[in-house]
Amino acid sequence: MKKFVQFRSIKAKLIAFSLLLLMIPLITLGYLSYQQSKSNLESVGKENLRNSVEMTIAMIEQFNQEVEAGNLSLAEAQEKVKIAILGEMDSEGKRPINKNIKLGDSGYIFVVDQKGNSIAHPNIEGNNVWDEQDDNGVKYMQEIIGKGNEGGGFASYSWPLPNSDQLEEKGVYAETDPYWGWVIGASTYLADFNKPAESILKLTVIVIGVAIIIGIFVIWQYASSMAKPINRVVQAMERFAEGDLTQESMSIRSKDEIGKLANAMNQMHAKLKDMIHNIAQASDLINTSSKELSQSANEVNMGAEQVAITMNELASGAEGQAHHSNELTSLMERFTADLRETNQHGEHIHQSSVEVLGLTNEGSQLMTSSNSQMSKIDGIVQNAVEKVKNLDAQAQEISKLVVVIKDIADQTNLLALNAAIEAARAGEHGKGFAVVADEVRKLAEQVAFSVNDITSIVTNIQQDFDVVTSSLEDGYQEVKEGTNQIKATSETFTTISNSINDVVDSVQLISSNLSKVTEDGQKMNSAIQEIAAVAEESAAGVEQTTATTEQTSSSMDVMAGKSAQLSTLALELKTLIAQFKL
Known part of the structure; x- marks a missing residue:
């Protein structure tokens, strides 16, 4: 095996070995902390998606009671739900994303029926998306409807970022409404959940860098104090010789x-x-x-x-x-x-x-x-x-x-x-x-x-x-x-x-x-x-x-x-x- 570095003094060996012992635990700890933070944030984000869907189903239950009481028609109740989760439809047939529902920067709640027709969506309301595929060939809407009919579940698929061709993974929690038969879904880019983890990563890198610099100084001083008397003994023995x-x-x-x-x-x-x-x-x-x-x-x-x-x-x-x-x-x-x-x-x-x-x-x-x-x-x-x-x-x-x-x-x-x-x-x-x-x-x-x-x-x-x-x-x-x-x-x-x-x-x-x-x-x-x-x-x-x-x-x-x-x-x-x- 090719030699990478060759040390010819005890001081260099002490510095190299001590830095190795210092850097490996710090880097490992930083990496594990970042991964753990990322995992925890994803779990919190998914829980937020699930809560948003369950909140929507609870709202549907309330409006359905109004319909059964004769206070609202079914169409009026369904429109009120759409406005509550998104907003009113504009002249172009699009709805805004409700900023009061925190699902990341680009997250929103949508509704489809069992045939894949979009009932409530910011951009494609009224379209059938049953056969829509992502770049990996996955028919994501069929998978989402399947998760909803199973009593609720998570699905993921690749989708371009807004105003960009870059693909990112989107996470969706879907659950079927027992009153109107809607499949309620809450989706967002997983990267939105991981943004705080990026800040943690930057802070961890800075802390590790400062610790390594301090460690280098301390190790250098310690190695110098160890090598100095040894060098004096070597010089004295050479003069004796x-x-x-x-x-x-x-x-x-x-x-x-x-x-x-x-x-x-x-x-x-x-x-x-x-x-x-x-x-x-x-x-x-x-x-x-x-x-x-x-x-x-x-x-x-x-x-x-x-x-x-x-x-x-x-x-x-x-x-x-x-x-x-x-x-x-x-x-x-x-x-x-x-x-x-x-x-x-x-x-x-x-x-x-x-x-x-x-x-x-x-x-x-x-x-x-x-x-x-x-x-x-x-x-x-x-x-x-x-x-x-x-x-x-x-x-x-x-x-x-x-x-x-x-x-x-x-x-x-x-x-x-x-x-x-x-x-x-x-x-x-x-x-x-x-x-x-x-x-x-x-x-x-x-x-x-x-x-x-x-x-x-x-x-x-x-x-x-x-x-x-x-x-x-x-x-x-x-x-x-x-x-x-x-x-x-x-x-x-x-x-x-x-x-x-x-x-x-x-x-x-x-x-x-x-x-x-x-x-x-x-x-x-x-x-x-x-x-x-x-x-x-x-x-x-x-x-x-x-x-x-x-x-x-x-x-x-x-x-x-x-x-x-x-x-x-x-x-x-x-x-x-x-x-x-x-």
Whole structure:
């Protein structure tokens, strides 16, 4: 089915759906009120026709009593009745319509006998109208006389409006006078009775229009108040996705799901901002510590070189051995102090790395929770799509039932037409059956018209269901994209966590190496003291000190390499954090 309108925002959906809920009841109520008013007015009009005929018969009864009393002749009494219901005949043989008898703008009372001769009529008095037909071929006068002889009844036929060729339906109530044998009829155009209903229809249309305008304004305001906080949340999440965390927390007063969503986003924003800030500080601290460690290693290397020079001097001459031994002892004490300080820095770096790792794990848990929440929203939207599709299927079933009803109406219309043909063939005996067949045909036509209206309404409902389904599916795609973005962010946190683990391992290794170097420095210091105490073992002490110096230099080279590696890792971590704006 072709899509009529496609909505891409919650605001548009709320406005469209609310207007639909507002307009359908108002239009339905207005239409039903108009039809009810029209029906009531027609009933009142028909009752007025019947009362006019009964009043005329009562008047005939009174004049007939005067005739029987000998006060009036029959001709005089009949003329008085004609004058009372119409007026005096003019020179052209016509009578005016009595305006005192309210039967609509063009209504009047007329009299015919059993043979169809017009006894009292504004225009055709004295003519025989037994075989007169309307444009539909209905011999209306025969039907009117038949209703009158049955004790009174209503008949209708098509007749042109005064001074016009436009056909309108006329309603007639006829009843036979029991005194003179006249058939008294009161007729008027049904449209005259329905004129007040037209005023009601206009007033109803105006009221519905005003109500719709007011409803549009109220619905627009309500939809705007609903969509505004949602758009603010969407914009904030888009900025988060771009790494911008500089905005302030959102302030939404509502306590519904939208308010809860905004509060959850504010909490996530605060925790994420604090976590990134702590990671940035830890990264700067690691970078600073690695530089200090590298500087300490250089100083240790310089000390080792100095020790080597001292050992060479000891080897070249024993006379300066004591002096050089004291100098070497001083250097080794400084070296040991530097090692201890470096070891303390290493332990501090290790603790900072562990804290960074904890913050990273907390961020990963928050992203996992957000991913779970987006999955729930995904399920809710998908469920809504399925429900709307089920409603669309039920609307299609209604369309099938409407088609069946329309087929039944068409068949009923065809049967009514066949019955009318058979009644026409039956002649005089089939007149009553022809009337019934004509009524059945009209009823079938009304059913067909109603079925067409229902078909149009159901079609519009199906189109609206398609629009809602398409909008929900678009929303489902948006939720799915949001879920993928959160998953990507979670993977980024996992990468950061792995990098921090590597940093922790590296710092732990450096700390271990520094402990070993400290122990070696202490051994070296003991060896130098032995050299100073025992002069005769100076040669052996020089060799041992030289070996120890080489080992220290090698350890310092390793420590310098680890320090460079730690500095590189700190720069990489700082680059990752630079993607976020705090």
